[in-house]
Amino acid sequence: MRIAYLHSGSIPSVYANGVHVMRMCDAFTDAGHDVVLYAPPGTVPVDDVHAYYGTRNRFEVRTVAQPRVPGLGRWIRARRVRADLRRRGVPDLLYGRDLRALLAASDLAPVVYETHLLWPDRAVRGIERLLFGRPNLRRVVFVSQALADDYRRSFPRLGSLRRVDLVTAHDCADPAPEGGPAAGLPGRPGALRIGYVGHLYPGRGTDVILDLADRLPAADFHLVGGTAADREHWQSRCGRPNVHFHGHLPPAGLAPYYRAFDIVLAPYQRKVFCAGGVGEISRWVSPMKLFEYMSHGKAIIASDLPVLREVLDDGVNCLLCPPDSVDAWSDAVTRLAEDQALREALGAEARRRLHDRHTWRARADQVLPAPGEPAGRR
Structure with a gap:
């Protein structure tokens, strides 16, 4: 056709x-x-x-x-x-x-x-x-x-x-091939690598990630994406040495970053906007990065929004947290940091569901x- x-x-x-x-x-x-x-x-x-x-x-x-x-x-x-x-x-x-x-x-x-x-x-x-x-x-x-x-x-x-x-x-997402090179990330050898891939618009949870970095200084946080203006905005408000902004990358170049992360975050808030503040989409959002996380078999922590429950099951292929509760997000990160078996189990089920359905x-x-x-x- x-x-x-x-x-x-x-x-x-x-x-x-x-x-x-x-x-x-x-x-x-x-x-x-x-x-x-x-x-x-x-x-x-x-x-x-x-x-x-x-x-x-x-x-x-x-x-x-x-x-x-x-x-x-x-x-x-x-x-x-x-x-x-x-x-x-x-x-x-x-x-x-x-x-x-x-x-x-x-x-x-x-x-x-x-x-x-x-x-x-x-x-x-x-x-x-x-x-x-x-x-x-x-x-x-x-x-x-x-x-x-x-x-x-x-x-x-x-x-x-x-x-x-x-x-x-x-x-x-496309199924990610097994293996492949991981990105050489800045940060401390041995530190837990927590990743976020996506834009830095209002409602994407960048402030939640920076609050987590304050509470969890032993982990390194990596934010991949965002326009130059948005990246400058958040970097000017963040002085923590365990936060690394990587800026926008070509979509073809993201796979090594996914492979390098131990835990990935999708902290969508109760109001989520498109570029330029056009369109509030929190009721309907279906974020591609979520499926790319799943494709790479990553342990996901995501916001507990009704629309995300169309794809995610808490404790099965992710951990879900109230969008604006930094305490809950901190507890979830700590739980996964201390339980590698759980990270692997959540990631494996996320990958299986991606291959079967998405x-x-x-x-x-x-x-x-x-x-x-x-x-x-x-």
Whole structure:
């Protein structure tokens, strides 16, 4: 099948949505599909976008710029994407997260719309209503069950459209190969290495990690990721010698860091924001780093949020803590530090569950309608 993936975020970039989109296009290609990704020009200067993201396949990435026309730039870009699709030959399926481009091209081919948050902007919801009314819409993919439930409440007609499948598909990770080099981390020989990988936006729990470093001076804490501005903000507030900021790394370069960590943290707070404070996503978040932790068989300590319990089981494949209780997080770290067998057991079960349920390749089959598949299945 020929698939055009329509994305509204820059490729390449420092943001997680770019990683998600590239991983999905890679998985679609693994499944035997011919994929072209449409995205705005990148914001990170790289020579090879596929090497930057570490994809296995060299699917085509076509950049379509957004003109700087207030109020109209996104729509103009959407029309340009549609024109390019027609010029190059209409694909068999339009898939993606670019709401305006999907709407603009929805008369050309069947459409699958994937969403990761319920937009607070009424104008965006209005565009979604238009897309939901298009006869070519075949599926809507939600990144968590909580998000699917909220969409059903906000768009009650969506659930009654017999031609549209509603599919919940969590984020994923590729299975990590056994072995491989570990990063040479700064810090003290023999110190427990506690890792965090991800952005440093509000609600990601950076303050919790720094409080833990104060309470647990015998452990070394490593934070990988974040924009230069966010990293500078937190570094200026942290004078502890057991905290190491590593900054943003290409997605293809993260595996050695995962291998080097003894314990990994996912301290999401009760309010979690996207880049620039756009969109509060704590009810629906499905963090890719969580699945990458699982892929590498790491002992995970995560926030006890209802949406994370869709994937995590306390004491089975992780330890869960109240998001804002530093006492509980400190106790959990201490417990794992003193019990290597428990670390290994939690990590092994996390890896097993990732392999069984949450690989990109399996997700590709889950989200795509099969040729000739009848509509209306849930």
